[in-house]
Amino acid sequence: MNFESKLSEVSKRIKSSIIRELLKVANNPGMISFGGGVPDPDTFPRNKLAEISKEILENEHRFVLQYGTTEGDVELKKGYINLLKKYDGIDWVKDENMVITVGSQQALYLVGMTLLDKNSYCGVSRPIYLGAASAFSQRAPKFINIPLTKDGLDLEYLERELEKLYEIGEIDKFKFVYAISNFHNPGGVTMNLEKRKKLVELAEKYDFLIVEDDPYGALRFEGNKVPSIYSLAPNRTILLNTFSKVLAPGLRLGVIIGDEFLIRKITMTKQAADLCSPSLTQRLAARYIQRYDLYDEIAPTIKLYGEKKDTMMKAIEENLGDIKDIDWTRPEGGLFTWITLPKGIDTMEMFEMAKMEKVLYIPGEAFYVDEPDRNTMRISFCLPSHEEIHEGMRRLRRVIDKYAKE
Numbered sequence: 001m002n003f004e005s006k007l008s009e010v011s012k013r014i015k016s017s018i019i020r021e022l023l024k025v026a027n028n029p030g031m032i033s034f035g036g037g038v039p040d041p042d043t044f045p046r047n048k049l050a051e052i053s054k055e056i057l058e059n060e061h062r063f064v065l066q067y068g069t070t071e072g073d074v075e076l077k078k079g080y081i082n083l084l085k086k087y088d089g090i091d092w093v094k095d096e097n098m099v100i101t102v103g104s105q106q107a108l109y110l111v112g113m114t115l116l117d118k119n120s121y122c123g124v125s126r127p128i129y130l131g132a133a134s135a136f137s138q139r140a141p142k143f144i145n146i147p148l149t150k151d152g153l154d155l156e157y158l159e160r161e162l163e164k165l166y167e168i169g170e171i172d173k174f175k176f177v178y179a180i181s182n183f184h185n186p187g188g189v190t191m192n193l194e195k196r197k198k199l200v201e202l203a204e205k206y207d208f209l210i211v212e213d214d215p216y217g218a219l220r221f222e223g224n225k226v227p228s229i230y231s232l233a234p235n236r237t238i239l240l241n242t243f244s245k246v247l248a249p250g251l252r253l254g255v256i257i258g259d260e261f262l263i264r265k266i267t268m269t270k271q272a273a274d275l276c277s278p279s280l281t282q283r284l285a286a287r288y289i290q291r292y293d294l295y296d297e298i299a300p301t302i303k304l305y306g307e308k309k310d311t312m313m314k315a316i317e318e319n320l321g322d323i324k325d326i327d328w329t330r331p332e333g334g335l336f337t338w339i340t341l342p343k344g345i346d347t348m349e350m351f352e353m354a355k356m357e358k359v360l361y362i363p364g365e366a367f368y369v370d371e372p373d374r375n376t377m378r379i380s381f382c383l384p385s386h387e388e389i390h391e392g393m394r395r396l397r398r399v400i401d402k403y404a405k406e
């Protein structure tokens with residue numbers, strides 16, 4: 001049977017994730033991987049979670065083993081509202097402004113499904129988080145690819161593109177700008193306050209929404225916290241957050257915060273997708289954040305990531321610093337740095353050599369929805385040890401030199 005002929009147009013276009021394919025070799029013996037962006041599993045509070053799991057299964061089984069509402073567990077929402085008040089000074093969020101999702105990945109999918117049509121435009125960073133690109137691509141919108149600079153999106157570029165859409169009478173089809181405000185994946189950069197304000201101004205002028213994705217904001221190891229775009233423009237911003245990087249990704253819990261009307265529409269889309277998020281993990285997270293201070297608990301993890309980032313910066317400087325035209329980002333938090341090598345180096349092509357030298361990175365071309373900058377790579381510093389970071393960078397230098405000779 002010709003299964004292909006039965007596929008939808010969108011499914012025909014879907015490709016398997018390059019990252020997943022590339023990282024299949026990450027566990028080969030002796031491999032040093034700067035590839036995966038997952039948190040260190042040793043940092044998950046497994047004993048505390050085990051204790052609470054037992055308690056809720058025994059005492060709250062009527063809730064945790066049952067279907068829940070699509071909107072999400074009210075106890076988790078209460079806990080999250082408290083976190084927003086305590087850590088972000090946001091005191092206006094109510095139950096109706098919030099829906100609990102199966103990770104931020106589902107949130108991205110639901111936002112795309114709720115806001116985009118085939119002829120819609122959306123603004124995304126260039127490079128872009130791969131998962132957002134694939135979620136939005138389900139609607140086949142037209143992407144406006146906004147260059148990412150050291151302090152966030154290039155808003156002058158965005159403004160020129162918006163002006164063009166205005167002139168051709170298409171501006172009402174521009175639905176939103178997708179922004180990873182802190183410690184961008186894959187870019188490692190943070191949007192500064194001035195740009196956040198400017199983005200809000202543009203959103204008001206051209207009447208579009210901002211989708212702020214902030215999975216890494218809590219993982220700041222230096223510098224000062226910047227107010228969220230959501231806090232600057234709660235009426236125009238949909239804020240996505242997740243428990244994946246601050247508690248455990250296996251719980252698959254995310255949250256969308258925004259205007260009541262939009263949240264209701266997104267909730268209806270979610271209803272069609274999965275009826276509700278898992279009651280068990282929602283209540284587990286709810287009791288955890290009730291009992292423990294989420295951010296105090298992850299402080300040691302953040303310290304660890306910060307130390308590894310310092311080691312990574314030193315190792316890059318020492319091993320790659322003398323390469324002509326090389327550039328890399330210096331993250332103040334999160335898990336990634338983004339390296340730009342001299343033009344002419346194709347990091348996908350070089351990947352085979354890297355595998356032989358037993359060092360892995362993610363070739364930058366995985367993070368573009370248009371013609372990629374092939375001389376880029378994403379480097380994650382959270383999992384390898386300090387020694388592995390140094391050794392991995394020595395290997396990477398050998399790979400670059402070998403590639404340059406051939």
Ligand code: PMP
Nearest residue numbers: 103104105129185242244249254
């Ligand atoms: N957004 C960004 C920018 C991410 O990096 C990730 C995960 N790597 C997600 C969303 C999705 O995370 P999750 O579904 O685990 O919440």
